[in-house]
Amino acid sequence: MRLAVYCGSDFGKEPAYQNAARELGQWIGKCGHSLVYGGGESGLMGMVAREVHAQGQEVIGVVPGDVAFIKDRPQPYVTELITTANMSERKQKMLELADGFIALPGGIGTLDEITEVITLTKIGVFQKPCILFDRNGFYEPLKTLFERMEAVDFLYQENMKHVLFSDDVDEIGTFIALYDKMRSEC
Numbered sequence: 001m002r003l004a005v006y007c008g009s010d011f012g013k014e015p016a017y018q019n020a021a022r023e024l025g026q027w028i029g030k031c032g033h034s035l036v037y038g039g040g041e042s043g044l045m046g047m048v049a050r051e052v053h054a055q056g057q058e059v060i061g062v063v064p065g066d067v068a069f070i071k072d073r074p075q076p077y078v079t080e081l082i083t084t085a086n087m088s089e090r091k092q093k094m095l096e097l098a099d100g101f102i103a104l105p106g107g108i109g110t111l112d113e114i115t116e117v118i119t120l121t122k123i124g125v126f127q128k129p130c131i132l133f134d135r136n137g138f139y140e141p142l143k144t145l146f147e148r149m150e151a152v153d154f155l156y157q158e159n160m161k162h163v164l165f166s167d168d169v170d171e172i173g174t175f176i177a178l179y180d181k182m183r184s185e186c
Contacts, residue, residue, distance in 0.1 A: 004036040004098035006113040007044040008106035017105045020135040021047040027169040029055020036097045039063040041075030044104050053077035064090045100129040100176050105138040121162045129179040135167045
């Protein structure tokens with residue numbers, strides 16, 4: 001399975017986020033999954049890629065050709081590099097390549113990318129699992145906002161079955177496997 005990981009191109013202040021990136025990268029690699037990501041070398045992004053590569057798995061970097069948006073050069077752990085014309089095409093290519101999506105802690109770009117895939121799955125563009133790797137409660141405010149949206153009838157739980165908030169790789173693995181099985185039975 002190809003998993004897109006969205007995350008910070010910085011490390012953040014909390015070492016727990018770096019540990020989460022290492023743990024997730026190791027898990028992706030050990031489970032035999034491929035990584036689809038933004039192609040950068042720095043921050044959590046680079047840590048995940050390094051760990052997946054160390055496990056001998058495919059690492060697909062997708063970078064925009066107009067690198068003014070990216071402060072990073074493609075990193076040495078990429079086994080396949082795809083260059084797109086711009087950020088919009090980069091996002092679209094990652095959506096096409098990935099079978100599932102995971103967001104580690106990150107900034108506004110991470111939030112933009114994971115909420116877009118949650119929306120696209122909710123409205124039926126595709127059926128792919130979306131996971132928010134909630135280390136140290138990083139995504140708790142977003143989860144609370146989703147619950148508020150549901151409470152006031154702007155969001156319905158049955159439309160959110162494809163979303164998981166978790167920082168447990170075993171739970172994430174089970175969710176992905178069950179989601180993939182449900183999808184194949186439809």
